[in-house]
Amino acid sequence: MSATHAPPPEVAADALAGRVVVVTGAHGGLGAEAAKACARAGATVVLLGRRVPKLNRVYDALKTLGPEPAIYPMDLAGADPADFAELAARVAGELGGLHGLLHCAAEFTGLAPLATVDPEAFVRCLHVNLSAPWLLTQACLPHLEKESDSAVVFVTDDPARVGGAYWGAYGLAKQALAALVRQLSAETDTGSVRVSGLEPGPMRTDLRARAYADEARLRVPAPAAYAPACVHLLSPAGAAFRGRVWTPRVPA
Ligand SMILES: NC(=O)c1ccc[n+]([C@@H]2O[C@H](COP(=O)([O-])OP(=O)(O)OC[C@H]3O[C@@H](n4cnc5c(N)ncnc54)[C@H](OP(=O)(O)O)[C@@H]3O)[C@@H](O)[C@H]2O)c1
Structure with a gap:
């Protein structure tokens, strides 16, 4: 099995100890599970999402797992560079780094x-x-660069699937994100990020x-299956995937 498809490895209990990590979509399926896994690995997690009651539920779960988390309500649809700059400065300033x-x-x-x-829905x-993910990253880069090791x-999503018919702006954006990984990494390959x-x-x-309303849901892996991979990529052990997109295999 190539490294690209290797299953998520065991996560060290202290893989993210002392680190501050921002998770967007933090009350979503993968976001909530990744946030919990980051907290268990020792990170102070900043939960970014647009629904405060749902963020509060994830916050309560994280409090029992690791360092005190933080909540940052934000609707990415209406967020602009000034909002992202404020977020980055507040997180780094109030939590001691990013x-x-x-x-x-x-x-x-x-x-x-x-x-x-x-047309408006397409642009949104x-x-x-x-x-929005790029502009948030751009605002965070100066803070991430101050650390000896940091990760974005x-x-x-699967380009063979979402590059096909009917996936619209979601499919286009997901393919562009994969290109962004390569492009940004090539521009930052000697730095700490x-x-x-x-x-x-x-x-x-x-x-x-x-997309798949009729499928047998229980046959599809739960998002928790991919949470260890998120922690791995955020930790120094994720260096092997620098500039690459990892497609780990997990059992159904
Ligand atoms: N599920 C899959 O099979 C699959 C496969 C490949 C890749 N992915 C990727 O995995 C990631 C996680 O997706 P998921 O499956 O966990 O989906 P999900 O449960 O729907 O989570 C997505 C999260 O994004 C949030 N979000 C949407 N629009 C937002 C906005 N304008 N501002 C702030 N937050 C917003 C959602 O909030 P609301 O609840 O308020 O909408 C939700 O919390 C996504 O990047 C997705 O593309 C998923």
Whole structure:
């Protein structure tokens, strides 16, 4: 099995000890599980999401697992560079640094022919899935660069599938994120910031259900199966995936 498809390794109990990690989409399927795994690995997790009651539930779960987390309510659809700069400065200033950024948030409203997609919805979807993660990363880079080891992880999707018909702006953005991993990594390859991608397989989440409403949900792996891979990429052990998109295999 090549390293690209290797299963997620065991995560060391202290893999992220002393680190501050921002997780977007933190009340989503993968985001919540990744946030819990990061807390268990010792990270102070900043939970970014747009629904405060749901963020509070994840916050309560994390409090029992690791360092006191923080909540940062934000709707990426309306966020601009000034909002991202404020977030980055507040996280680094109030929590003593910034070591990781895990982009789990994604908007996908369902399969539809491109010709029928409302223009505003198309642009919003591209922003939430591509320009917002980039602009947030850009704002965080000066803080990430201050650390001796830090990581940015973009969550992508299978290009063979989402590059096909009806995946619209979501599919275009996910393919562009994979290109962003290569491009940004090539520009930062001698620095302390590691850039990589995680391409999970199918996961039993709300997003998946919007494309495959009729599938037998229990046959699809739970998002927790990919949480160790998120921790691995955020930790120094993730250096092997610098500039690459990891597609770990997990059992159903
Ligand atoms: N599920 C799969 O089979 C699969 C496969 C390959 C890749 N992925 C990727 O895995 C990642 C996690 O997805 P998931 O399956 O866990 O989906 P999910 O459960 O739907 O989580 C997505 C999260 O993104 C949030 N979000 C959407 N629009 C937002 C906005 N404008 N501002 C802030 N947050 C916003 C959602 O919040 P709301 O609840 O408020 O909408 C939700 O918390 C995504 O990047 C996805 O593309 C998923």
